[in-house]
Amino acid sequence: MKFDFDSTYFNPEQVLDCGQTFRFAPIKEGYFAVSADKACYIHIDGNKTVVESEDSDYFYNYFDLARDYSEIITRAKSHNIPLLSRSAEELKGLRLLNQNHEEMLYSFIISQNNNIPRIKGIISRICAGLGEKREFLGQEYYTFPTTQKLAEAGREFFKSVGCGYRDIFLDETSNRILKEGLDHLLPLPTAELKKQLLTYKGVGAKVADCVALFGFGKRDSFPVDVWIEKIYKEDFNGTLTDRNKINEYFCSLFGEDSGYIQQYLFYGKRTFG
DNA sequence: GCCCAGGAGTGCA
DNA sequence: TGCACTCATGGG
Numbered sequence: 001m002k003f004d005f006d007s008t009y010f011n012p013e014q015v016l017d018c019g020q021t022f023r024f025a026p027i028k029e030g031y032f033a034v035s036a037d038k039a040c041y042i043h044i045d046g047n048k049t050v051v052e053s054e055d056s057d058y059f060y061n062y063f064d065l066a067r068d069y070s071e072i073i074t075r076a077k078s079h080n081i082p083l084l085s086r087s088a089e090e091l092k093g094l095r096l097l098n099q100n101h102e103e104m105l106y107s108f109i110i111s112q113n114n115n116i117p118r119i120k121g122i123i124s125r126i127c128a129g130l131g132e133k134r135e136f137l138g139q140e141y142y143t144f145p146t147t148q149k150l151a152e153a154g155r156e157f158f159k160s161v162g163c164g165y166r167d168i169f170l171d172e173t174s175n176r177i178l179k180e181g182l183d184h185l186l187p188l189p190t191a192e193l194k195k196q197l198l199t200y201k202g203v204g205a206k207v208a209d210c211v212a213l214f215g216f217g218k219r220d221s222f223p224v225d226v227w228i229e230k231i232y233k234e235d236f237n238g239t240l241t242d243r244n245k246i247n248e249y250f251c252s253l254f255g256e257d258s259g260y261i262q263q264y265l266f267y268g269k270r271t272f273g
Numbered sequence: 274g275c276c277c278a279g280g281a282g283t284g285c286a
Numbered sequence: 287t288g289c290a291c292t293c294a295t296g297g298g
Binding site: 019020108109111112113114115116117118119166169201202203204205206207210223224225226227228243266270 | 277278280281282
């Protein structure tokens, strides 16, 4: 089944390529995107973005389509920061995804001190090795592995798919989640959630913010990585060097819109400098 | 061959 | 608490 949505505020390339998800690939006129154990084909047709899948409800929520992004963009522009205004205008089709919290935790542990093309490759090999093979629209794909599978895999598996020194983080964290679960963190407010996420091996401030933002819907999070540091210096004339302080600066500036604005800035800087 | 990547853990002052 | 050092890997 399929549904469509005005493509002005729903651009497949911007949504998928901005660094919040690692499981998608160009196919035909659009993209094949996978989340947890579900897949969809997404493409633009005229002035509509069409999403074809076996679970429309899931992907309607995944793509955050109940939210009005025109208001977010208006507020972003009101700050009168050149990079942000340009990003919000040219990337108005970007949306923050509502992704699976376990998948985000494992994915962003892998992301540390790593580059996006490599992260995508590693996650792809983990899914191929431990996930279930499925097919949609004649396209083969693999589900994201369960915590049980990840916990059973062992460090050698993670090494073999290119995780490097992060092997032990994935092994320890998956075994902990196997015992404790992760759903008990779902109802926590942002600050308490981040505090709890920091107790997992391989999770520091930046990864915790990404997991909170993309996996737990905490839009008042503002992940600070090397690109945000660069933006802070070049586009905000900032002088702080401590990442936690830079995080506080941006969160107090953008409040409830922090997560959206972080993505406009991050993807905008990478796209047109 | 070097530099970098959506950083985090550890040890030591 | 702060800070330097180290940690695999491969794309550019």
